[in-house]
Amino acid sequence: MQRDKGMPLIKLGDLELTPLFDGFFRLDGGAMFGVVPKTLWEKRIPADVKNRITLAMRPLLVRGNGKTMVIDAGIGDKMDAKNTAIYGIDRSRNLDHSLADAGLDASRIDLVLASHLHFDHAGGFTIRDTAGDLAPRFPRARYVARTGEWEDATHPHERNRASYLQENFVPLMNAGVLDLVPGDEPIAPGVRVVRTGGHTMHHQIVLLESGGRTAVFTADLIPTTAHVNEPWIMAYDLYPMNTLAFKRTFLRDAIDGEYLIFFEHDPAIAAGYIRERDGRKYVEPVGD
Numbered sequence: 001m002q003r004d005k006g007m008p009l010i011k012l013g014d015l016e017l018t019p020l021f022d023g024f025f026r027l028d029g030g031a032m033f034g035v036v037p038k039t040l041w042e043k044r045i046p047a048d049v050k051n052r053i054t055l056a057m058r059p060l061l062v063r064g065n066g067k068t069m070v071i072d073a074g075i076g077d078k079m080d081a082k083n084t085a086i087y088g089i090d091r092s093r094n095l096d097h098s099l100a101d102a103g104l105d106a107s108r109i110d111l112v113l114a115s116h117l118h119f120d121h122a123g124g125f126t127i128r129d130t131a132g133d134l135a136p137r138f139p140r141a142r143y144v145a146r147t148g149e150w151e152d153a154t155h156p157h158e159r160n161r162a163s164y165l166q167e168n169f170v171p172l173m174n175a176g177v178l179d180l181v182p183g184d185e186p187i188a189p190g191v192r193v194v195r196t197g198g199h200t201m202h203h204q205i206v207l208l209e210s211g212g213r214t215a216v217f218t219a220d221l222i223p224t225t226a227h228v229n230e231p232w233i234m235a236y237d238l239y240p241m242n243t244l245a246f247k248r249t250f251l252r253d254a255i256d257g258e259y260l261i262f263f264e265h266d267p268a269i270a271a272g273y274i275r276e277r278d279g280r281k282y283v284e285p286v287g288d
């Protein structure tokens with residue numbers, strides 16, 4: 001069932017990885033699984049009376065080499081009552097709690113890395129201060145986003161406008177704390193980004209490599225463990241055939257390379273290994 005289990009930190013060479021939690025929200029189940037019929041997906045994640053499924057938001061804390069980084073920051077607390085109801089947002093336990101569980105608070109974060117700038121990933125990047133003004137949520141941090149994603153997010157069209165809320169990222173640029181990175185590059189020792197395209201043209205995953213091992217924060221490439229099935233692709237994706245092509249190659253690498261995968265939106269499983277048996281892919285959870 002859905003839960004927020006405190007997970008012990010996972011050691012990967014010099015890096016310490018801890019899945020964080022910014023609550024649950026709900027999205028239309030059909031939209032989450034694209035062309036897959038409900039008769040199949042509802043066995044994996046059941047729908048409520050409004051056909052919504054519950055998803056988690058699990059940013060990742062990365063500590064190592066003297067740096068404290070978070071990848072994505074959840075939905076944050078700026079949503080109005082109407083959207084809180086539409087998306088069924090439940091942040092009774094949120095990022096502040098999970099940072100505290102890890103012995104931290106927002107002021108201890110040095111670096112905030114964005115997979116992309118949709119509101120369920122970047123909502124937690126900014127807050128309203130006591131005067132009602134928008135400000136960076138992590139007061140000492142540099143923020144990093146991909147150049148192409150920033151361009152698309154700040155020039156939205158009818159198909160993506162509802163996902164790109166300017167209040168989540170424009171204040172970072174105004175405050176001078178946002179760095180744009182154009183390509184697949186190292187962000188910190190053992191941390192590099194790889195563009196997947198698909199979900200958005202410049203959506204990226206984060207590879208964590210240390211001690212001869214690889215872990216991957218897959219963001220919306222593989223949002224839940226149900227999405228390890230190749231054609232299980234979100235209807236939200238702007239370029240689904242690009243998702244399919246990237247995912248096919250990535251899954252092969254992940255299985256053969258024993259990558260530890262972090263699932264940002266899975267309601268129950270924060271991390272696991274992708275396995276294959278008789279041609280069927282499944283996830284062996286870790287931390288249970």
Ligand SMILES: [Zn+2]
Pocket residue numbers: 118120121220223265
């Ligand atoms: Zn998402």
